[in-house]
Amino acid sequence: AQKVTQAQTEISVVEKEDVTLDCVYETRDTTYYLFWYKQPPSGELVFLIRRNSFDEQNEISGRYSWNFQKSTSSFNFTITASQVVDSAVYFCALSELTQGGSEKLVFGKGTKLTVNP
Amino acid sequence: DGGITQSPKYLFRKEGQNVTLSCEQNLNHDAMYWYRQDPGQGLRLIYYSQIVNDFQKGDIAEGYSVSREKKESFPLTVTSAQKNPTAFYLCASSISVELRVNEQFFGPGTRLTVL
Numbered sequence: 572a573q574k575v576t577q578a579q580t581e582i583s584v585v586e587k588e589d590v591t592l593d594c595v596y597e598t599r600d601t602t603y604y605l606f607w608y609k610q611p612p613s614g615e616l617v618f619l620i621r622r623n624s625f626d627e628q629n630e631i632s633g634r635y636s637w638n639f640q641k642s643t644s645s646f647n648f649t650i651t652a653s654q655v656v657d658s659a660v661y662f663c664a665l666s667e668l669t670q671g672g673s674e675k676l677v678f679g680k681g682t683k684l685t686v687n688p
Numbered sequence: 689d690g691g692i693t694q695s696p697k698y699l700f701r702k703e704g705q706n707v708t709l710s711c712e713q714n715l716n717h718d719a720m721y722w723y724r725q726d727p728g729q730g731l732r733l734i735y736y737s738q739i740v741n742d743f744q745k746g747d748i749a750e751g752y753s754v755s756r757e758k759k760e761s762f763p764l765t766v767t768s769a770q771k772n773p774t775a776f777y778l779c780a781s782s783i784s785v786e787l788r789v790n791e792q793f794f795g796p797g798t799r800l801t802v803l
Contacts, residue, residue: 575730580728604787606791608794613796614776614778614796614797614799615778615794615795615796615797616731616778616780616792616794617794618791618792618793621791662730662731664730666787669744673719673736673738673744673785673786674785674786674787675721675733675736675746675785675787676731676733676787676792678730678731678732679730680728680729680730681728681729681730
């Protein structure tokens, strides 16, 4: 079965520090998709990125960057120059095919990031 | 505005009572999902629906029931058979169940507390 491990339960940083959130996954699929979601205190999950297993290029979007390394089954997320508004729970997820042929997401337990002013 | 609404935000029920959580979307999405979130835990899939009048059990369906009579609505009933119903419940939708190409959009959630 698929599995996603986010070993960091909570991280606390001071504003403007860089922070990396780790995500390690397990899958027997040769083709798979990885996701990151942000859950602010309001509770609603916000989609951040989707990455397929064929594309190992790192991606940068503003202060956010993602490092996908197939060799270590990791998909880490870095926030550069963190801000208080980045405080949230961040979830890494992996797509999985169901027996019925549809897809579902397998989520890690999340990393709670607190950015202090 | 297009989006997903869940009501109410907070819900309190006595033990042994069934309770129904509402989820409505106006995104014209075919697929809808219900997740449960417990403190320090990731999201776990309860039920999902690929299309109207169809739904499938997820990983933790016991003690829950759903219906999908309309495309825009996917209510979740937490029955008295659910042994530990206190949790945060999130509804989501996507254009289809092909999540590798279609992202899931989430509602604001309902926090259910059973007293």
